[in-house]
Structure formats: structure tokens, C-alpha cells
Amino acid sequence: MKTNTPTTSQGAAAVGATVRVGLDPAALQQGIVDHLRYSIGQLPALATPAHYYRALALAVRDRLQDRWIRTTETYFEQERKLACYLSAEFLLGPHLANNLLNLGLEEAARGALAALGQDLDTIIDCEPEPGLGNGGLGRLAACYLDSLATLAYPAVGYGIRYEFGIFAQQIRDGWQIERTDKWLHAGNPWEIAKPDICYEVNWGGHTETYADEAGLQRVRWVPFRVVKGLAYDTPIQGFGVDTCNTLRLWSAEAVESFDFQAFNTGDYFEAVEAKLRSETVTKVLYPNDEPAIGKRLRLAQQYFFVSCSLQDMLRILDLAGVPVERFAERYAVQLNDTHPSIGVAELMRLLIDERHLDWDQAWAITVAAFGYTNHTLLPEALETWSLPLFRECLPRHLEIIFEINRRFLDQVRARFPGDEARVARMSLIGEVGDKQVRMAHLASVGSHAINGVAALHTDLLENSVLADFHELWPERFSNKTNGVTPRRFLALANPGLRALLDRTLGTDWLVDLTALRRLEAHIEDPAFRSEWRAIKHANKRRLADYIATQTGVELDPNWLFDIQVKRIHEYKRQHLNLLHILTLYRRLKADPGLGIPPRAFIFGGKAAPGYFLAKRIIKLINAVAGTINADPEVNERLKVAFVPNFNVRNAELIYPAADLSEQISTAGKEASGTGNMKFMLNGALTIGTLDGANVEIREQVGDENFFLFGLTADEVARLQRQGYRSADWLDSHAELRAVLDMIGSGHFASGDSEVFRPLVENLTDSDPFLVLADYAAYVACQERVASAWSDPERWTRMAILNTARCGRFSSDRAIREYADEIWGLQPVAVSAHIA
Template sequence: MYFSKDNAVTAEMIAERALFHLKYSRGKTLQVATDFDKFWSFAHVVRDLVIDGFTATQEEYLQKDVKRVYYLSMEFLIGKLLERNVLALDILKPSIEALKKLDIDLSTVIQMDIEAGLGNGGLGRLAACFLDSMASMELPAYGYGLRYEHGIFRQEFEDGWQQERPDNWLELGYPWEMVRPEYTMPVFVYGRVENISDTRRGKQPVWTDWQMFKAVPYDIPMIGFQTNTVNMLRLWSARADEGFRLDVFNQGDYVRAVEEKNWAENVTKVLYPSDNTHAGQELRLIQEYFLVSCSVRDIVRRHEKKHSDLRDFAEKNAVQMNDTHPALAVAELMRIFCDEYEMPWDNAWEITTKTCAYTNHTLLPEALETWPVELINRVLPRHLQIIYEINHRFLQRVEMAHPGNSELIQKVSLIEENGHRSVRMANLAVVGSHAVNGVAGLHSKLLRERVMPEMSELYPNKFINVTNGITHRRWLLKCNPELSALITDKIGSGWIHNLKELTKLEPLATDKAFQKEFMAIKRRNKEALGKMIENDLHIPIHPDSLFDVQVKRLHMYKRQLLSTMYLITLYQRIKANPKMDILPRTFVFAAKAAPGYHLAKRLIKLINSVAVVVNHDPDVAGRLKVVFLPDYNVSLAEKIIPAADLSEQISTAGKEASGTGNMKLSLNGALTIGTWDGANIEIAQHVGEENIFIFGHREEELHALAQNSYNPWTYYDNDQELQHVLEAIRVNSFDPSQPALFMDLFDDLTRHGDPFFYMADYRLYLDAQEKVEALFRQPEAWAEKSILNVARMGWFSSDRTINEYAEKIWGIKPISIPDTE
């Protein structure tokens, strides 16, 4: 196979194959080929090299009848794959040589690569890291997701306001996918349930009068890093059962002729359709069921290739539900087992719960999904019956163990009875799984103690922790090649396969020569980012300023507004004393706000308004720069993260489940300023609290404040700088022509009770930023801490995370794929 030392891939082989694809895949000669033609041809060369491994891997899994894990997620932010795949195949040098022979520059074709719009933020990027690790660790695994025609929106700014544009990522085709029409699955929705007599089993519920459409799978190979394993991500695309009604068209009703086609294709049209309307809410539910239905059917189909029945289904299959979006997998498995295979309920339930596991990603009550009973009954009537039956049997067991405890029954029930009746998807996922994990130590603790204490008491052994991790093969090796080369030069390449080997860098943290090399690379990364900012936004950036970076999904609990308040504070200090000695800083923001999240979108406008004023005020004299980079995605993150000096991880304590951006930034040598929250805690424990800037009230302190009628005005009244900052927001001193523009933000921090404790943490945050400034003025001390951050991040590899899942939850083992002839 392609990794065999006796069958090395040469530049001549790559060049020959590239010309083949240029002619036979693109119909071009080299003389008339465009850059896109060259990209497409080279991408297909790389894909060709993967196919032997892809088929060999699937064949080995089938022949050895291994247990496999299926990772169900509504998001997979896989980023661009070309460069990542070249590195995974270990063909970088021959690729450069081959393309040079054809007068093609590798960096040019890499820039042409297409970024799949399959996710929104951390949830999807985590899923992508996990696919990388599962393949690299030779674990039999599959990802299941949706092939959104338009993924997360493309963000633009108009007069500082976020504007959402369609992300047409499939417009030019996608070279990494392979359509599999032979595995198309039917999906059923709507209809009703009838009780029909069966001669053997008496009256049985039968789902009838449903509407059917189809799920067409597209496979994307997931290449293990320099191993023979090539797993796959299977994405489902919705199609109408009968796409075009020729009879209706011939009658002149052109709209109705394509009505069914348009309805079906809407299911995978966009990532997370807005649920602000009943139609949008219904579409989102259908979308979630669509993922579950075709994936579960596909898993059963694959199982039946080697097994005549389903009795050992749980011994051969593990289904991991990434958040509550795929929670309907519990009901769907039960429906298939009971209705289609006529399995007794108790047997079906035992298999289902042994198969399924659930990862919780949030502590925010509003983010724990619920669906109105009326909506599920209309869309999935049989599934609602099954959920009711699950709930009935579950509550019977609770009543037997805790007789007369009606409050407990109310809290753990799968059905929310207050006001409009709703199905609690998190409760369904917990009851229907054998393992429930949080994604950081504090998060898992709060999940048990604050979010689901009753469930935790009922299932004390079910709740566990598996702290998130990241794939260093993308977030260091790929995105920071100079630093990667320096590390390899000093400690060897073993760290690429085992990130814990980075600890060998620790003795070099005080080595002046190494510090100089290390910080020179950081400066070049800053220069590259600064050049991109100047080219795109026409804002000149000085690379010697402190790059203060906050890049993540925009949400009030993540507290981008707190950074903005600090920025306004610095600006007001300069206005009061233009000659003051202040550390030059470049504030870099990048974030998307959900289209319906109006407060977050107003915050984007505030940051951009502040930027216009600060960047052009002669009193500032360039000492502060504010940049909000539009359309944050994986590719942009790969440019920002290696250039960051300071990593802002300042969420309200107890609100961030884990975070993974904090890990990526620290791995690339940024120092963290953060609250005692999520994975910040474990980062502090591993890199040393003296090498991180922790500030703010801890979760238990904020909980006590909330219990004792927290009053934000107390902090307002006792802090003059805070008053001035809030007054600037209230009256919009950045654009006096629109004085009430940011009143909603002011009200959220004051009259509406400051739900995320900005006021309580403001002064503590400023104090921590003073420590940052003092340290940055000591370059050698800063360099030492930066190097120690890199050296001590080995534990945060997604390889470690996946190993924990494999051992604690899935019960799967690596299987080596032999070389092919």
C-alpha cells in the first residue's frame, strides 16, 4: 500500500497521475488549465492514493467482524482537507517536486481547496478532531452527519452590522466525496398510528399514511495519520422519493410539479434552520430525525452483513450521540427493533441502552433541547408513542425505588408538563444510554450536581467525565509549520504521534537561544496575520504589539463584551492622558452570532463601532488597534491561532462546558487569560497556574451571589471607570448620531440583572490584564511561560480523549490494516 516503504510514492508518480486527471477528469491540457483545474486534478491524485486504504479498511472490518463505533453529530467542521491529507499520507516532499515539474505551486492549489460548511463552532470542530484521532489510532469508526447544501452562513459586515450570506460551498463540486446511491435509505415522516390485529401478537401499533423521502449518502475518507487506516464520514443528502411530477408539469402546474422535490431537499438545505417560526422548528426536528433514521438503518444494514439476527447488536456496535440533536436514535432503535424485527420490548431496550451513549455539551438550561409534544406527534407519531412507553416504564421504576416522591417524578420525567407539554431530549438521551459524559472536569461535576442531580442520583455509575482534546496534527503540525519544524529539530518527530513527548521541550524554556528562535517564529506568524489584516481590512498592524485574541462563537456567556469593556477602558484612559505609557495592543475578534440572536449581533456592531473610533483617533497614535475579522471558520483560525500572544477564555464561571480554542491557542504558545471554567481549569493544572492568568469569581461564588440577590448596581456605584464605560455604551459615544443603539447591552448589564456577572468580574479582569502587561514587558519571562505552555499541552490531544472513550464507553480496540499489494 502507499505507506509501504517498498512502495514509496515518488514525484514522478504524482506528476504522471496529475496529468492523467487534468486530461481525463477536467478535459484540459497543462497549457490551458486554470488554477482550479490544477487543484482539482491534484486533489484527485491524493484521493486516488487513499482509495486502496479506504477499501482495505472496510474489508478488514468486515472480515474480522470488529466492533465499530458510530459518531452521530449534526456538525462536522472538517476544514480544508488537501494539505491535511498530504501530511497524513506523508507525501509533502514528492508533491512539491511533482507540481514544480508541472509549473504548479503547491501553496496555490492548497489555497484553492474547498472548506466544507458542515458546522457552526466547537461542537463540529470537536467531532472533526475525533474523526482524525479515531483513524490515526486505528480504531474502527464512522462519522454520520448531514450534507448541508448551505452550511453555516458566510458572514459579512455592512456598516458594522453582521449580514448573513449563503455559504455555497458545493457550488464548484467537492473533490473528497464519493456518492453512494446504492445505499440510499428511505425516511418516513408524518402519518398516523393504527392498532392492527396480528395473528401471533394480537393488536400491534402500525405507522401508516406516512410521507416518504430518501437519504442519499456521500462518503468522505478520513485518513489516519501515516497509518493504513482510512475511515469514513458518511453525509446524508435529502432527495424526494419522486422528484419531478411530469404528469403535473404537462397539465401546466409547474410549481406543484417540483413541490415534493423542493420540500424534501429543504431538509438538508441549511445548517440549523431558524426555529423562530413554527415551520422552521418543524424543519429542524425533521432534520434531526433524518440524520438519526438513515444512520441507524445504515448501521443495522451493515450489521446484518455478518449476523443473521440482532441479539449481539450491542456487542458489535456503539452509537455515540454528540449532544441532544441525535437523541431520537434511542426511539428509532426501539422502533426498528420492536416494529420491524418484532423484538420483545425488554430485549430491545437492553440492546438499545447498551448500544447508545450520550455526550452533553452544555450547562445552559435553554440549550437543553425540548420539542413540543404536539409537534412530535404530527411529525413522528410512532416515536412519540415509544417515548411515552419509555417514560412510563422508567417512571414506574423510579416510583418503586422512591415511593410517593412526586417532585422527583416531575423532574426526571421525559415529558415537561409545565405549560405546553414538551419532550426533554436530554432526559431521553440519559435514560436511553449506558454512559453519559461531560467534557471537562468542572462541567461533568456541574452536570451531575446542578443540571441533572436527580438523574445522577438515579444513575450514579452512568455519569462520567471525558475531557475534550484537539488534534495537534491540524492545530500545530499543519497550521504552524515553522514551530513544528523547530520542535522536531530539538526533540525529534515522536511528538507527532504522541503529543506527551512535548514535555522534552521543558528544559529549553530557559534556554536563551531557543527562546530567540521560538519568539522569532511567533513574530513571523504575527507579521503574516498583520499583512492579511492590512490587505483585507486596510488596518495597519504592528507585529511587536501584544496580539490579544478572542475567537469563538459569539454568546453573552462567552463575554466578548467584557473584552470590549476593557478596550473602552484603555481608550478612555488614553483620552484622559494621551501621553500615558501604555502597552501597544492589537485586539483581534472573530465570531459569528446566530442569525436570531439580536443582542449578540448588537455586540458585533458595538465592537466594530469602537474599532472605527479607536483605530482613527490621533490621541491613540496606533497604540491600540481593534480588528473584527469577518467569516470566522477553520481556515481563518489556522491563521490567527499561531499569531496569538494572549488567549481570551473569559466565559462566566460554570457556563462553558469545556472549550477547545483554549487548547489550540495554548498549544501554539499563547498565554491564557481566563476564568476558572471549563477546560481552563485543567489547562491551569497541567501548564501550572503560574503560567496562566486566572481571574474572576469562581462558579460556587457566583452561585452564592445569585442566591443572595446579586445586584449589579452595587459594582456600578463603587467603580468610576466602570460607570464611564457603561455610560459610553448607554449613550453610544462612538456614534452620537444613534444615541440609543446599544441601550439593550447597557440594560442587560444593569436593569436586567447582569445574568453573566460582567459587573462582578470587571475590576478583577482589569487587574489580571495589568499582570499580562507587566509580563509582556519582560520578553524573556514571557517566552519562558509561552514555551512551557507548549511543552505541557500533551494531555490535551484528542488521541487521549478518544482513548478514554474507547476504554470507558465504547469497548473497542485498534485494528491494524495490512498493506495492500
């Protein structure tokens, strides 16, 4: 008689599969034990928390594998269009806690580890942060990968597998010290090397023409050097779904890593020289590009990952049996800022030189495939490359860019006859001074869609930076306001608030942030407000403990936590924040009985290694902190702390603890910002200018729940056109003059008047970002902050409303807009084979 009883081998296979992919604590525990033994080779009795982290990570990755493979199979079988997100940065943050959340495995992992005598939080703390990004650009890219998977959109992220991150920041005697970020020193359990997926990338050399078999003239690139790009894949699991997309990062290797001939003749260094030179390409994130060698390496990085990525897309197209003419039907290729914009010329090269399409056909495919996201309004941040450098490094691409430019400028002349000034402004080649290749222009000409990242930013793009292109192609432009993922920046970062939201609203807010609007129904409930304040207090205590450990500065969680964390830059105006702090300091010194609420000012952020003034700002923050924190006349009501090495891990402590979010950039300079959204999500109130996404945050939360100050973008532009004189503002504000004199006197530098002279002179002589013009309004606005803080119930209502009305700023909303309006993408349901 036939039965359904499994054979011994079938039973063993079923048990093995359960251990490998089962989601219950027992199966996960067995997976951890198995990986300790078979993958790590460690006795449980001798295993450290770091060993358990690696074993748990591998066990969790096992549970991603079925979903990952099945997701790829589904996309391939259904011939779905794929979004390819090209970004030089992906600031992912630690993977373990995020994957546990998205798989619903948090409690199972805690139970499995407890049975093994381990604590999950301790294990999570063992994970190094991937050094794959610097700031907002890379964090945005990571949020978008999370949303793409959560919303089940077919997608792959393409970038660079940097061996070393940008740098680990230490503070020594108040100065930023850069240390090597060795994030890969112990390996990365989340990635899988794919040595079978590799491509050759050319560099330098020259081009030559030849006749093909049909007698047609072709161009051949004869490179000086060839580097090999090797794929490393990381699974990106969506929340609450079986979709698991891919982040594919490229690592550079030598085509021939060891010269045996040189070794045999005794030249040991020459034998490995090619390997070292090739691997330099992906050695470190964003090398210092002040010297010429740094610029060359940065260009090499950008071209390297773009070429590998486009070659990979063509390979997948071939595997699917899809003709290259349908490239744009199968791929939506998004350029995350100008770093990957060389892709326009590279796809043309691949289609014309390698696939032998004619120019018009190749160009139609290229424009249809690419979309370009602009992230900056600062002229110095719009990438350009000197013509001699570009010609030396990418000779074939320069020829292609010249031809793109010739055809494009013919269009411009036909549309605007006789307007040679416009032709010069729009040219892909800048003619002023040393000739430059303008990468933002290349991206704009070679993309069918161009978007800014906040409503104000897009408006300014259309009317200033890219105004000529908007006039030519208004249909190409749209706005896609940035967003952040609530999974990491609330659910993971703020477990206390997450629990309150789950009890109050249910859990649907995690995938529909607009559901938080229902919090408004609870705003008049005293018990709800009391619990809200208790959660905030606990978060502030958690951050205070961290700051005390890292810096020695003791902060009282009952004080107002006033926080500015972001890249250190003049336009972000950390020095305006300092001028307010010193204004309060001087007032308290003059009148110790002054009635101001106690306030902790918290800063964090990195300065680019070559950015002189930004590094002086960090020094001044720490110098002011040292003086104020040691002064018993003021330190009962003012303290200042600088959190070193701002990154995703400590950001998860900082955002939930903030009472006040400082978003004080010069209006018209910040593209969007995403830190402002993370603070808002966690119930912080914003003090800010009408800049970037601040405009939309204020619209959402209401004027009465936002502390607005300062010149508008139009007023800034008008003032600068009229001839801004910082002396005018100094002459009319004696208190401002006194603060600057105090800084310049050496008061915060042991009497050394030279240390901060460059900062003071920058403000008094030119003040390029109108710090002095906004000073009085900022100080007055901070007085309104103090007044609101003095009424805890009012402040709590405002905080709840900030969280309740942040639904627009979910990365899920942003990705839906990209998918619907630019990429033409549809969600694809994935059903994983789970035993």
C-alpha cells in the same frame, strides 16, 4: 524456462497502479496530469489553479482508496466492533493539506506541482471550506474522526450533507450580514456518492395497530410523507497509518422526484414540488429556528440523519450475517449532544416495529448501544420540542417515548417513593407551561454512559443539570475532557513551530503530545527562546497581513496580540473584553503619556442570525475599532480588529499568532472549550476564569503561567441565589460607570444613543452573566498581563511551558478514554494493498 518477467499487460497494469497510488513525485505528477485530462477534461495550458486543485485532490483521493477499501474489508473480515459517532456537525476544515500531511505526501506534492509550473500553497488556497459545522461541537467531531483513524480504531462518522453551510459572515458598516455559504457550488472531489446506499425516512401521518401472523398486536406507522436519504462517503485518513475510516453523510432526495402525471396535465410546478420539498431537509445547516417552520425543519434534519444512520447499521449487520440481537456487541453509538438523541426512540421503533423484538429485549439493546455526550450547561441549549409539534411530525416516536417514560418513572417511584417532585423533574415530558419532550432526558435514560467534556463541567452536570439522573445511576457518569488534533492545529497551522519541534524533539510528538514535555529541558537556552520568538513574530506578521487584506486595519507584529475568537454569545463575554479596551482608551485619552504596552485586540466569531444582543456586540466591536483605530492620540498603542467569517481556514492563521488567549466566560457556563486548547498548543498564554477546561489547563501549566481572575462557579451560583444586583457593582466602580455611559451616549455611533442602548440596559438592569461583577478583577488581571509582557524573556518562558504542558489536551487522549471506558473498542491494524 519459467521467468518472473511480467507480460506486457502485467507490466502496463503495474505501471498504471504505480501512477494511481504511487507516493513519489513522478507518480503523483502523472496522476495530476491524468485527472486534468480524464476527470476534468482540461488542457494543461488552459488549466487554472482551481483546476489543478481538483486534479491534485482526485490524485490524492486515489491514494486513499486502497487504504479506505482495505480498512473496510479488515473491519468486516475481523468482525470488529465499530464506533458510530452521530453528530449534526462535522467542521472538518479543508481536506487537501490535511490528507497530504497524514499520507506523508507534502514534499511529493510540492515537487509534482513545481514540475508542472504550479505552487502548492496557491493550490491549497483554492479549496473551499466544507460548510458542515458551526463551532466547537463540529470541530470536536472532526478532531475525533482524525484521532480515531490515527489510532486505528474502527469507526464511522454519521451526519448530514448540508448543501449550504450555516452562513458566510460579512461585516457591513459594522453589522454582521449573513450570506449563503455555497461550499458545494464547484462540487466536492473528496466525496463519493453511494446511490445504492439509501433509506426511506417517514414523516408525519398517524399510527395504527394490527395483528401480525402470530396474532400479536403490532403498530404500523402510516406516514404523511416519505423522504429518501442518499449516502455520500468521505475518506478520513489517519496520520502515519494505513487506516482510513469513513464519514458518511446523508443527503435528502424525493422518493419520486418527478410527477409525470402532473407534468402531462400542465402543472409544471407540481411536477417537481415533491423533489423541492424533500431536498429542503438537507439544504442548509441549522435553519433559523425562531419561527415554527424553522423548528420543524430542524427536527426533520435530526430525525432524518439519525434514521438513515441506524438503518445503515442494521443493513451492515444483515450483510455480515449477524443477528439483530447482537447489535450492541457490534456497535457503540455515541450521541454528540442532544441533536441525535431521537435515535433512542428510533432504534426502539426499528427493533420493535420492523424487527419484531419484544420491548424488554429491544430496550436492553438500545441502552447497551448508546452513549451520550452532554455539551452544555445552559438550560436554553438543552433541546426540547413542543408536544404538539412532536406528535404531528413523529407520532410513532411520541408513543414510544411515552412508554419509555412510563416505565422509567415507575423505576423512579420505586427508588424514591412519594417524591413526586423528583418524578416531575426527571420526566421525559416537561409539564411546566406548554408540554415539551426533553431530549437530554431521553438521551440520559436511553444510554448506558453519560459524560461531560471537562472535569468542572461533568461535576456541574452531576450536581445540577442531571443531578437526579446521577443520583439514580452514578455508574453511568464519567468525564471525558475534550481534546484537539495536533496534526491540523500545530503541524499544519504552525509550520515554523513544527519544524523547530521536529529538530528539537523528533517527530513522535505528532502522535504523542505528551512528548512536548521535553521542551522544558530547552527553556533556559537563549538561542532556543530567540528562535521561538522569531517563529511567533513570523506568525503574527502572517496574520497581520491577512487582517490588513480583509479589513484594512494595519497591525504591528511587535505588539501584544490579544485574541478572542469564538461564537459570539453573552456568556462568552466579548463585551467584558470591550469594557477593558474602553477602560484603556479612556485612560489614554486622559493621560497620553500613560505607560502601557502597545496591544492589538483581535476578535472573530459569528452570531446566530436571530440573536439580537450578540449581533449588537459585533456592531459595538466594530464601532470601537473604527473610533480607536482612527484616533492618533491612542492608535500608536491600541488597535482593534474584527476578523470576518471565522472558520477553520483563518483559525489556522489566528491560533499560532496569539500572545494572549481570552477565555473569559462566566464560570459554570462553558462546558469545555477547545479554542483554549488550540491557543495553548501554539504557545499563547491564557487569561481566563475557572470555567470549562480552563481549570485543567491551569492545573497543567501551573498557576504562575495562567492569568486567573473572576468569580468561581460556586460564587456565581451563590451570588445569583442571593439576588444579584448589577447596580451594586456600578455604584462601587466609577470607571465602569463612565465606560458604560460612554457607550450609551452614542460616542461610538455618531451620537446615536439608541444603537447600543439594549446592550447597556442589559448590563445595568440584569447582567445575566455577571460581566459587571467580574469587571474590576479582569482589568486588574490585564495589568498583570501587561507587566509580564514587558519582560520578553519571562513571557517566552511562559509561552514555551504552555506548549510543553498541553499533552493532556490531545484528541488522541480523549478518544482512547472513550474507546477504553465507554465503547469497549480495540485498535485494528490495517495493511493496505499498495503497489
